Each structure stands twice: as structure tokens, then as C-alpha cells.
Amino acid sequence: MSGNEKIMIVGAGLSGAVIGRELALAGHQVEIIDAREHIAGNCHTERDADTGVMVHVYGPHIFHTDDAEVWNYVNDFQTFMPYKNRVKTTSNDAVYSLPVNLHTINQFFGKTFRPAEARAFIEEYAADKSIVDPQTFEEQAMRFVGKDLYEAFFKGYTEKQWGCSPTELPASILKRLPVRFNYDDNYFFHQYQGMPQNGYTDMIGRILDHSNITVKLRTRFERADDADIGHVFYSGQLDGYFDYEAGRLGYRTLDFERFSYDGDYQGCAVMNYGDASVPFTRITEHKHFSPWEEHAGSVCYREFSRACGPDDIPYYPIRMVEEKEQLAQYVARAEEETDVTFVGRLGTYRYLDMDVTIREALDTARLYLAKKADGAAMPAFLHRPV
Template sequence: MIKGRFLMVGAGLSGAVIGRELAEQGHEVTILDSRNHIGGNCHTARDAETGVMVHVYGPHIFHTDDEGVWDYVNRYARFMPYKNRVKTTSQGQVFSLPVNLHTINQFFGRTMRPDEAHAFITEEQADTSIADPQSFEEQAMRFVGRELYEAFFKGYTIKQWGCHPSELPASILKRLPVRFNYDDNYFFHRFQGMPENGYTEMIAGILDHPLITVKLNTLFDRSMGDDYDHVFYSGPLDGYFGYELGRLGYRTLDFERFTYDGDYQGCAVMNYGEEHVPYTRITEHKHFSPWETHESSICYREFSRAAGPDDIPYYPIRQVKEKELLREYVELARKTRKVTFVGRLGTYRYLDMDVTIREALDIAEFALTAWSEGKEMQPFFVPVL
């Protein structure tokens, strides 16, 4: 079978996984990235002064129920046990998230059992008059009531999204995590962990193949696709088309990095639920590697704002006007030959790492099957909504 030449735009998870799958079948793969490192926003780097493994673009915690994806990442890195236990500061106290029995009892000054707490929240706190929640605010009010909503969700959401929760769809809060036991593990997936030496080393392992060439500090131009049989594009969807229909909306993050001699906050993630505190949370990076010991600490204060043209896009806004524009770009993407749009930016969705890897594996399988059958690789594009 004739082998192909493929271009991956972006050296993050999507490009690395698809590229590796194609290379293992004998195809030549070139991966380019505009940054000076691989890994995309999952990039990690060890701080030279403190020795702390830093999540350069904010923390990434691996969690999944997909055993195939879990087995895949463990081929390229040793994953250490890690449970995400988030705290939040509100009203002068520190509480545990997600909202659980400890949070409820502490907040209301009670000592309720699980069944008592459930009855208290559903019968005395929750606004049962809201039968079909349409907004984020209604969703929260319907399931936990005004007091918990205003303490833990309202201010944080305004800071994170730059608008009032009544303007956000209820789908953002699909299933409000409320637990009537003392389980404070933020995620509920079977497999959870952190790569022992960071995500960048893991992705370097995926890219370590003789048929893969990586080019950093390289901007993509659409004319580059002429030299390849197919392009897998993980950059911004609207950016591929030169923003000709307008720009899709994103939130971006600013990080205020600081060091501390000792343990700054005693946990990896501390949220700040009140609107008057300008940052959404503080992350202390040595706690993301609890198997290591470091005397000093690296911390990030996170500030969320609307992304400008020169900012790194983090969270797709996906409100009404963005969805309308997205549909127009999707139509352009469907008509574009020899290009598959992949990943968080290419499909304008917020994706967890495990979903990104699963989709990349599926896309690679789709592409290899089409190639072996002599068919054109039509764009593998996830539905808009």
C-alpha cells in the first residue's frame, strides 16, 4: 500500500496521538506548532529554582472511565495516584468542594446525617418552583437553593465567564455535584492520576517515532497543505479561515505567578467564591505531585477575562451569538477538502484530556481505514451542539 504524508497542526494531545497512530502504520508525519514547546496547554516544566513540576498553562488532572484511554496514556508515562480535592474560601471560611455533607453541615452549623441533609436541601433550600431550569442560576437554585448558590457558585461564575449566571445556559451546570456523604474527591471516574514526570514528557514519548518530524516556532499557513495528502488541524476553527466571518468568543486566563518559602495553602486548588476577590482561584503546583517533597512552592493566581486576538484561548463561550457563528464555520469546514478539524480549538468545544485522546484515536482509525480503501478522507467533524 502506498504510504501517505500527513501534516498535524498543533503538537498537543490531538496532533501527537493522531500522528503516532499514522506513523505506526508507516505514514510520514510532520507536526508543527507555533510555540517553542510541545504539549499545547498541557505543557509542564520543572522549575529550576524550586524543583517543582509546574503546569505552565494551569493545572491538568487526568481522570477517565475509558479503560482504553487509560491504558494508552500508561504506555507513555507512569501515572501516579492523584485525587483532586478542591477547597473554596467564602464568607471568611474554607469549605470543601464539591458540595458534600461536610460542606452542608459546616455552612449551616448543623450535624445532619445523609438522609437528614438530603431532606433539608431538597425540601427547605432548593427552589422547587423552578420546574425546568433554563439558566445556570435557575439550575443552581433548583438543586441547592439560594444560600449555597450565592456562597459557592454565583461570584465564581461571574468572574469565570464575565457575565451573570442568569445569562448562561443551564447546560454549563449539567449535573450539579452535590454529595450527601463525606466524599470530597472532585471527580467520580474510575481512573485518576498524574504522570510522574509531567505531561510534556508523556507527549514526547508519544512523538518519539522515526516517521514523526516535529517543527516548533512554526506558524501554519494554508498553502502548506499543498505538500501533504491530508492536514489534521487543531488550531482555532475560525483562525483557519482567517476569521473571515468574525471571531468566535473565548475566555482566557492570566496567571500571577509567585513563590513561597514553605506550604502556601495546604492544598492544590483553592477557589474564591466571592465576586469582590478578583481572582477565581489559587493553584499550588507542588501539591499536584504529592509523591515529591519540596520546601518552596510555586503558586498561580488565576484571573479570567475575554480573550483578545493575541491571547491564548482557553474556554469557548458558546452562547447564542457564538453558536450561530459556529454553525457558519462548521459549514465551511465540511466543504473544505483534505483537512480534518480536531481537538478543543478545531471543534470549538471544551474537552477533557481523556475525551481529546479518545477522539484522536477514533479519528486516526477513521483516517487509516479511508486511506486503505483509497477513499478521500472527508472531514471527521463532531456535531455543533
């Protein structure tokens, strides 16, 4: 097809919206479809009718990045208000700060360590120095913080979150969680952190607001030849695109028990529950995600993690070792397709933060425009999942 093609994008979340915007700006006609009744995917936010609280409908999304271009990009469509994610955790009837920091260590062990003293204590007396090359989540935690801190803050939470023993999970999961030997309780360490003043759905709506973009909700994608479609960008489930012919890839899903409260329920946005005896992983109080607003009432979620069934919303790709062969089959099938590129968390079966999602969407759109200008084929993946 010569000239600017008509583009089909499956999914009106961050990946689809950003790719669609970039290609629309380049003159392409873009049709974006989504099976849900709203845009923004799992980032969807809406005002609670009773309290006025901005609710993160599918669980909290906190924007953090070191990518200046991505930060400037989102700020073109929404004012981002300053926000620091300060997580607390309840363990054995006490409340601590996460990530593990100097305050956590001193409180937990009943000490008054200075930074160097705490570092020496953890290394000498707490950490399991017999573990030289940690392979599992549990080994990494034992080597990192030792048995007591691991069992208080990580073991039970991880079992609930992933539905398996930490001995079955790779060490790489824990490597993302820092230990700080100072009193910094900001959960993230990125240069740019914030929350969109009017919510993510408003931001994504502004990204989609272009005369070359058409959005169709409550519309499912069906694989069929369409002479009018030049290329498809698919952000749905990779295995779902192929009708699960090699079986379903593993995901965890979330159930939310929503409740209201007259006042301030827990005094913070996120309270984890590390004890295995507590069935939920955390409680989120959504008005604290917009601290520049004032609300008398409150909306909270108790969050439960479980295996994702066929009719559930997939949240977290599990990527267990035994799935590698199955994933490789789907990647090979995807690379046999023509005029389809798989994008986003579901399309590439990778856990992606929002900033990485936007970065990859921008890069994908730019690669498509460059390939088209050169008359070259667009790859199935910007980053291969295996």
C-alpha cells in the same frame, strides 16, 4: 496519492501527538508543526529552576477517565501516580470542601445531618421548587442547591470565570457539578485518576518519539497547496483557519500571577475564591499536584479569567446562544474543504477533557486509516460542533 501519504498535523498538543503517533505506526510520514516553542500545548509542564516543583505552566491539568483504553494508552508513555483532586473554596471568610458534599452542607448550615436528612433539608428548605425546568445556570443552581449555597459557592465564581451573569449561561454548565450527600470530597468520580510522574510534556514527548514523525516548533500554519501533503489534521482555532472571515468565536483566556513561597502556602492544590469581591478565581499550589515529591519551596498561581483577545491564548470556548449562527457558518465552510480534518478543543470549538481529547484522536486516526483503505473521503469533523 497512492500508498502511505505524508501527513501534516497542526498543533503538538494531545490531539496532534496521538493522531501523529497512530499514523506514524501505520507507516505514514508525519510532520507536526506548532507555533509555540514547546510541545504539549496547554498541558505543558516544566520544572521550576529554583524549587524543583513541576509546574503546570498554563494551569493545572488533572487526568481522570472511565475509558480503560485511554488510561492504558497514557500509561504506556508515562507512569501515572495516584492523585485525587480535592478542591477547597474560600467564601465569606470560611473554607469549605467542593464539590458540595455532606461536610460542606453541615458546615455551612451548622448542622449534623446524616445523608438522608441532608437530602431532605436541601429539597424541602433550600432548593427553589418553583423552578420546574431550569434553563439558565442560575435557575439550575437555585433548583439544585438553593439560594444560599448558590450565592456562596457558584454565583461570584461563575461571574468571574465567564465574565457574565449566570442568568446568561446555559443550565448544562452546572449539570457537570455534583452534589454529594456523603463525605466524599474527591472532585472527580472516574475510575482512573492520576498525574504523570514526570509531567505531561515528557509524556507527549514520548508519544512523539517515532522515526516517522518530524516536529517543527515556532512554525505557523499557512493554507497553501502542497503536492506532498496528503491530509491535514488541524487542531488550531476553527475560526482562525478561515482568517476569522465570519468574526471571532468567543473564548475566555487566563492570566496567571505567579509567585513563590518558602514552605506550604495554602495546604492544598486548589483553593477557589467564591466571593465576587476577590478578583481572582482561584490559587493553585503546584507542588501539591505531585504529592509523591517533597519540596521546601512552593510555586503558586493566582488565576484571573477574562475575555480572550486576538493575541491571547484561548482556553475555554464560551458557546453562547448568539454564537450558534456564526459557528454554523464556520462548520459549513470547514465541510467544504478537502483533505482537512478539524480536531481537538480549538478545532471543534468544544470543551474537551484530556481523556476525551485522546479518545477522539485515537478514533480520528483509526477512521482515517479505514477511509484510506476503502478509498473514501475523510470528514471534516469526527463530531460536528453544532
